[in-house]
Amino acid sequence: MANKYHDEDSEPSLFKPPRDAAPLAERMRPASFEEFSGQAHLVGPEGVIRKMLRGKHIRSMIFWGPPGSGKTTLARLLATRLNAEFIQINAISSGVKELREIIDTAEKSLSMGRRTVLFIDEIHRFNKSQQAALLKSVENGTLVLIGATTENPSFEVISPLLSRSSVYVLESLSKEDLESLLDRALNEDDIIKGAELTPEAREELILQSGGDARIMLNALEIAVDITDGDGPAEITRDIVREAYQTHHYRYDRGGEEHYNTISAFIKSVRGSDPDAAVYYLARMLEAGEDPKFIARRLIVLASEDIGNAEPYALTLATAAFTAVDYVGMPEASLILAQAATFLSGCPKSNASYAAINAALSEVRRRPGVAIPMHLRNAPTKLMKEIGYGKDYKYSHDSEDHFIEQDFLPAELKDKLFYDPTEIGREANIKKYLEQKWKKKRKNLP
Numbered sequence: 001m002a003n004k005y006h007d008e009d010s011e012p013s014l015f016k017p018p019r020d021a022a023p024l025a026e027r028m029r030p031a032s033f034e035e036f037s038g039q040a041h042l043v044g045p046e047g048v049i050r051k052m053l054r055g056k057h058i059r060s061m062i063f064w065g066p067p068g069s070g071k072t073t074l075a076r077l078l079a080t081r082l083n084a085e086f087i088q089i090n091a092i093s094s095g096v097k098e099l100r101e102i103i104d105t106a107e108k109s110l111s112m113g114r115r116t117v118l119f120i121d122e123i124h125r126f127n128k129s130q131q132a133a134l135l136k137s138v139e140n141g142t143l144v145l146i147g148a149t150t151e152n153p154s155f156e157v158i159s160p161l162l163s164r165s166s167v168y169v170l171e172s173l174s175k176e177d178l179e180s181l182l183d184r185a186l187n188e189d190d191i192i193k194g195a196e197l198t199p200e201a202r203e204e205l206i207l208q209s210g211g212d213a214r215i216m217l218n219a220l221e222i223a224v225d226i227t228d229g230d231g232p233a234e235i236t237r238d239i240v241r242e243a244y245q246t247h248h249y250r251y252d253r254g255g256e257e258h259y260n261t262i263s264a265f266i267k268s269v270r271g272s273d274p275d276a277a278v279y280y281l282a283r284m285l286e287a288g289e290d291p292k293f294i295a296r297r298l299i300v301l302a303s304e305d306i307g308n309a310e311p312y313a314l315t316l317a318t319a320a321f322t323a324v325d326y327v328g329m330p331e332a333s334l335i336l337a338q339a340a341t342f343l344s345g346c347p348k349s350n351a352s353y354a355a356i357n358a359a360l361s362e363v364r365r366r367p368g369v370a371i372p373m374h375l376r377n378a379p380t381k382l383m384k385e386i387g388y389g390k391d392y393k394y395s396h397d398s399e400d401h402f403i404e405q406d407f408l409p410a411e412l413k414d415k416l417f418y419d420p421t422e423i424g425r426e427a428n429i430k431k432y433l434e435q436k437w438k439k440k441r442k443n444l445p
Contacts, residue, residue, distance in 0.1 A: 014032075068215055222243035270348065291329055354419070
């Protein structure tokens with residue numbers, strides 16, 4: 001079968017005709033809001049940005065969202081709609097000197113009646129002094145600043161700049177958004193127009209992209225490239241997988257997705273869902289997370305969320321950390337999976353966690369409360385003479401190894417910090433304490 005991208009009558013050539021130097025993702029940038037995919041809450045007919053444009057007024061803003069969600073494209077469309085100068089810089093390679101030159105140019109443009117939109121990609125990489133250099137020009141309207149970041153701006157952008165800007169959250173593109181973009185590329189781009197994808201190939205292109213339009217379009221272009229020459233004319237799932245080569249994970253061990261994923265993992269274990277727990281565990285491991293970091297979090301969870309409902313959970317979590325340290329990856333994934341599923345299946349109690357928090361609060365509220373004399377250590381004769389240790393009753397002198405006496409300072413005599421649950425093994429602790437401390441614990445629910 002003749003290849004659809006070559007003249008049937010032409011002789012085979014080792015060289016392909018030159019193609020546009022710009023990658024497909026760049027060639028497919030929308031030229032209008034009507035072509036823009038996704039972010040309807042911002043640019044749809046009732047989106048906040050579209051409403052601002054109808055009012056002919058736009059303020060500085062920060063776009064916070066994952067890669068490939070349209071941050072740069074949206075900034076360009078805004079500048080076009082405002083008939084403004086558009087200047088794009090990257091925070092990694094730009095400094096204060098360049099910013100001052102841009103501000104000077106923007107002031108001249110404004111004096112001639114034209115505004116300037118300054119788009120700063122990866123604005124979270126600007127240091128404080130670089131961000132501070134923008135304050136005056138943003139506040140007085142010399143510049144319309146549009147910053148793009150994949151990191152939480154609350155942590156990465158200085159407060160004065162945040163207060164002068166609106167923060168808009170962009171979401172990963174949905175399956176429908178990506179399908180629309182894929183169809184537009186196949187129908188409109190001069191180079192890949194006419195390429196045919198099997199239904200399975202379309203599904204794979206979208207699935208592997210992780211909601212990132214740029215990744216999907218780049219993979220599509222590679223898939224078309226590797227079908228040229230003697231390859232098949234139809235793009236199949238295997239060709240798409242070959243085009244991707246490696247999976248794309250939106251994960252940064254020091255960034256937002258790191259904290260989001262470990263949070264989802266811990267909350268899944270706490271919520272007794274082993275299926276969700278191993279899923280988030282797999283995501284972290286596949287993205288290259290340090291397995292010992294995960295193991296440490298499980299040790300904390302064993303005490304904070306399981307506690308005395310199943311005391312063995314702490315033993316197993318600690319053993320899991322040791323085993324992970326011994327064997328490393330990839331076998332450590334088995335150990336972490338065992339620990340995560342076991343802890344997910346344990347009865348849960350945060351009574352110990354609540355107890356230490358309550359005790360710490362009391363200690364901070366009353367830092368100077370004296371230790372009762374009968375509980376104090378009396379290593380010297382003088383200490384014994386002045387009453388240290390006097391009237392202390394040794395619990396093991398009793399037949400049942402319990403003697404009721406006051407252990408808390410007088411000011412806290414009836415204070416209860418630990419309220420055991422009736423869940424798992426902690427139920428036995430609760431029963432024991434209620435039997436021994438009938439008066440003290442009689443009013444507990």
